[in-house]
Amino acid sequence: MSELEPPSPPPGFRLFALTVKELIGLDLTSYNPRQLYRRLEHQLSRVGCRDLAEYAALIRRDRRRAEELASFITINVSQFFRDPHLWETLADPLRHYVLDELPARGSRPRLRAWSAGCSVGAEAYSLAIFLTELHLPVTFHILATDVDEEALKVAAAAVYQERELAGLSDKRRREFFVPQGEAGWQVRGDLRKTVTFRRHDLLRDQYPLGMDLILCRNVVIYFTPEAKQRVQEALARSLRPGGLLFVGATESLIEPGSYGLEPIAPFLYRRSRP
Ligand SMILES: C[S@@+](CC[C@H](N)C(=O)[O-])C[C@H]1O[C@@H](n2cnc3c(N)ncnc32)[C@H](O)[C@@H]1O
Structure with a gap:
């Protein structure tokens, strides 16, 4: 796959994105897919879910998990007087x-x-x-x-x-x-x-x-x-x-x-x- 072609979404992504939008209002489909899918994959292993369907169920059950996901996706790295x-x-x-x-x-x-x-x-x-x-x-x-x-x-x-x-x-x-x-x-x-x-x-x-x-x-x-x-x-x-x-x-x-x-x-x- 070329670097320019958008990567294919992981299985269950569409439904997962809808769940995230509904629960915390974050529109995952506007984020760079290459970075996003990589981060989601990493996040799945961090939270111990097999796939996005399981993860969607988890954030539905536990609001704190949804907020933690938001922080993870949005990347807060910052510093005083950057550059x-x-x-x-x-x-x-x-x-x-x-x-x-x-x-x-x-x-x-x-x-x-x-x-x-x-x-x-x-x-x-x-x-x-x-x-x-x-x-x-x-x-x-x-x-x-x-x-x-x-x-x-x-x-x-x-x-x-x-x-x-x-x-x-x-x-x-x-x-x-x-x-x-x-x-x-x-x-x-x-x-x-x-x-x-x-x-x-x-x-x-x-x-x-x-x-x-x-x-x-x-x-x-x-x-x-x-x-x-x-x-x-x-x-x-x-x-x-x-x-x-x-x-x-x-x-x-x-x-x-x-x-x-x-x-x-x-x-x-x-x-x-x-
Ligand atoms: C890498 S930090 C940059 C912080 C600071 N502007 C700097 O340059 O040091 C990116 C920030 O963008 C925020 N962000 C991501 N998506 C956003 C959105 N849709 N609306 C508002 N902020 C968003 C993240 O939560 C995160 O705090």
Whole structure:
């Protein structure tokens, strides 16, 4: 079989996907089949089921098993300031946007940002730190969403272990985190207040509008090309004209111009003005 041909689904997949959709609302058919089938196979042996029919019965009986499956499929790997060099390329375009576009919105303009697919919150809090350090003449609010409720619970608690903070300089750790002994380090209270976490499924929920900045990084890589395109088009519509979309270091948008985005730096796009 060629790498380009979609692999055949494992026996019982259609019914299994319907069960998952019904129980937790996750649309498995929009995920990259090659990765998905491999992960499902791995998961079957982890939970000790012979096939997907048996697994469907298990998640029907036990809701926790269904949520555990969601976490497994959606892959929560994340870190603070992932790809630090790319964060640096965000500073200037953002500064220009704030200085040139936001004053038109009154005397105390507020920047609205969205971390879409925020996982355990590292991306959203990195953004809060980044915006604080930029000292822009605005207040800001970050909406941070994910489909995985377990990841969102970790995000809201905002307590991270030493190894999860590996990407942070000592200066940032001292300034923006409070030590919690054995438990790890918690994001400072005032910074936590700038972020609101909420469950949102990029494949089926309505998108918020009027965003100035969207981070959607390392999320659509798990989707089929069609789902990826749908999500990226919808993200573009969520941005105000001039607003910025920051994507992951392995992602590129196909024909971004056709849905109103222009590339302005590697992995950074701007919503065109009408
Ligand atoms: C690899 S993590 C990326 C986290 C962060 N954006 C980063 O780059 O470090 C992918 C996240 O996408 C989320 N995700 C997967 N499918 C999703 C969907 N349909 N809607 C919203 N989030 C989704 C997963 O739950 C997971 O937390």
